[in-house]
Every structure is written in structure tokens, then in C-alpha cells.
Amino acid sequence: MPCDGVRVWSVPLDIAGAVSRLSEDESERVDRYRFDADRRRFAACRTALRTILALFLRVAAHEIGLATTASGKPYLHPRHESHLRFSVSHSGDLALIALANNREVGVDVEHIRAMPGMDGVIRRYFSPSEVRALESLPGDERRRAFFRIWTLKEAYLKGCGDGLTRRLDAIDVMVHADDQPASFQVRDRPGDETRWILRPIGAGDSYAAALAVER
Secondary structure, X not given: OOOOOEEEEEEEOOOOOOHHHOOHHHHHHHXXXXXXXXXXXXXXXXXXXXXXXHHHHOOOHHHOOEEEXXXXXXXXOHHHOOOEEEEEEXXXXXXXXXXXXXXXXXXXXXXXXXXXXXXXXXXXXXXXXXXXXXXXXXXXXXXXXXXXXHHHHHHHHHHHOOHHHOOHHHEEEEOOOOOOOOEEEEOOOOOHHHHEEEEEOOOOOOEEEEEEEEO
């Protein structure tokens, strides 16, 4: 099956995962989780990822080889000789899986929740203009905007494969309407503003989510 454009799947994690579709290493990792809920979420997320990749690679789900870079970005094993790129994120009982062909992609989702110390996190990790914008908002609206900006930053960093090795306050995000790409400036890597598209994506009222796609 060809993969045209970018596709994103929403996966509920409050269901039992099909462990038979996992690799041996993944099954062992399931057993290492202390709590049943964490075991269930991991198994469901990895099962969904393998099921989706199997559709495009035309192989059995358990035969798919996955690897990670030194910074933790997952990718398909070179033996598949595929140009597919993917990104996975989960929070609470929801996972998002993004898939693209021949270009990098990053996705992030966060359960919108009460967060003690949020204002300190904003002042430490957000740019001055983001701090001013967030501090001008009332409590509940500020919390939703915080997670919205955070997911946009995270999606971009995951797409780049950098994770949290870079400074979050070097990425300055301005969010527009729900269905519009976000404006952003990258001070530690000039030029990425034209290389990447960032946009919020819908994931329900209880979640904030974002997608980063290489142009």
C-alpha cells in the first residue's frame, strides 16, 4: 500500500494490546512495567504501530524491525529498504501515530491536566514572547495554551530527531486558528522555519496535539 502525503492515526489505549504482534524485546519490556495500566498502554501502542506499518510494508506485524537513533528517535530497520518515516506519541489513554513517505515527521500529544508548577516551567522553558502571551491569559485558558505550545515544540523536536537535547526557549511559537499552521522562529537553527510545517491537530477536548512535517 502506498503512503501519500501524511497520515495520522488516533489510537485509544484503554484496550488490551495484542502481545502476539510484538517483538520478543517488546514483550519483555511489557513484563517490566510495574502497573497493569502501563503494560496495557505500551502493548496497545506498539501493536497499533506494527499493525499500521505492516499494511504498508506488506509483512507480518511481528516481523517488522524497529531501531532507535542515539537520541531515541525510532525508525524502520534498513533491511526493509523503505522510505517510510513515522512518529509516535502517547499520553493518558490516547496515542497518535504519524506516517509519511520520504520526509521526516513528528507528532506529539498531551493530556490537558492540572500541572503544579506550570508557571515556573513556562518561565524556564518558553521564549520571552511566549511567556508574555501565556501570562496574559486566565488560568484554564493558560493551561490549554501551554499544552498547545508545548506539543508544537515537541512535535518539531521529534521530527528533527533531537528530542529535548535542544533548548525549548530557542523555539518561538505563535499559534493561530485550530486549522492553521503555526508561525515559529528557530533561533538555534535558522532556516528550519522554511524547512518544516507545524500545526495543531484535533485530538478531543481533553488533549492537545501537534504535527511537524518536513516540507
